[in-house]
Amino acid sequence: MDVLSIIGFLLASIALIGGSMAKGSGLVALLDSAAFLIVIFGTAAAGLVHTPMSTMKHALGIFVWVFVPPRIEAEAMVEKLLQWSQVARRQGLLGLEAQVEDETDPFIQKALQLLVDGGEPDVIQDIMEVELDTREEKDLNAARVFESFGIYAPTLGIIGAVMGLMSVMQNLADPSKLGPGISAAFVATIYGIASANLFFLPVAGKLKSVIKDQTRMHALIVEGVVSIARGENPRNIETKLRGFLA
Template structure:
């Protein structure tokens, strides 16, 4: 669990609410269902319109990475690859077939299967790099749903403000209705700008970083498997792959 994400969101909300209270404002005045519907509903609709169904659904599913990021286990991957290298040197590539069922990650299992099948090193690299690139591109397109939401929500906040002011202008003769319209106008802007800068854009940037880590973990597998196919020394493979640990820090 990524505790810093929870702390960051709670800290941002606390800062806004504390600032409102310190200025003598009523915190309850920031709760406006109408403004929320305009901003969040409009933003969601705009994002859905620009995305394919798969991209939109995948983007929603990836939101949990912000709070519970996947563990890519670079150290374990390196140990496994060096172990495969030792096994291959002693007993041949076919001996690695016993390790296939223990690989839960499809990409790693495919890489090991290519190695067991005796594919040429260059073919292994080409096949795996194509899958890596297409997978990364799909992930980034899904993460863009949150980046797009960060671009649309401030505009939706302005739209909510305009609608609120229209409501005010329509009821100038009834002072009792003016307060509600003005509240919706300004709170909608707060929701739009706040959601973009406290949630949507930071979430998009964090997802892009995690996608980079995922792709790097797969690059590590490619380099290790190709090195085994080339018959390189296990110690040399270990030394080379250790360089990938820097990005995991």
């Protein structure tokens, strides 16, 4: 569980609601159905037009990483790779065959299976690097979906503000309608800027950070498996892998 993400969203809520109440506006001042419709629905519409279906599905699927990022324990992974290297030196690569079924991570399982099958080190590296690059690009494209929402939302907020002011101009003869119209215009602006800077852009940034960590760990795994395939000394492998953890 990523505690910082939870604290961040709580503080964002406190900043908006507490700030509104401290200014004397109250929570009700932040509630406006017209502004919500224009900004949130409009942002969603722009994102849907902009994003392919497969990327949108993946973006919604990895959103949970903001709070529960996938973890590969670095130290444990290094120790596992060193154990594999020792088994390979004593029993040969086929001695690792039983380990393949024990792995639940598809990436690790594929790399280990290529090793057990006796693939050449360069071939294993080429195959796993393609897998790594493809996976990273897929995840980054999904993270950019939230980034695009963060770009569209402020613009939709401005559109909502302009529409609110248009309503004000149409009702200049009725002073009782001027206040609500101006308020709705400002609320739309708040929705756009706040949703972008307190939700969409931070979510995109956190996802990119998680993806970067995953890529580094997967690169460590590839390097370890290729080193085993080359028959390198376990001590040298350990020194090399710990460089990823510095």
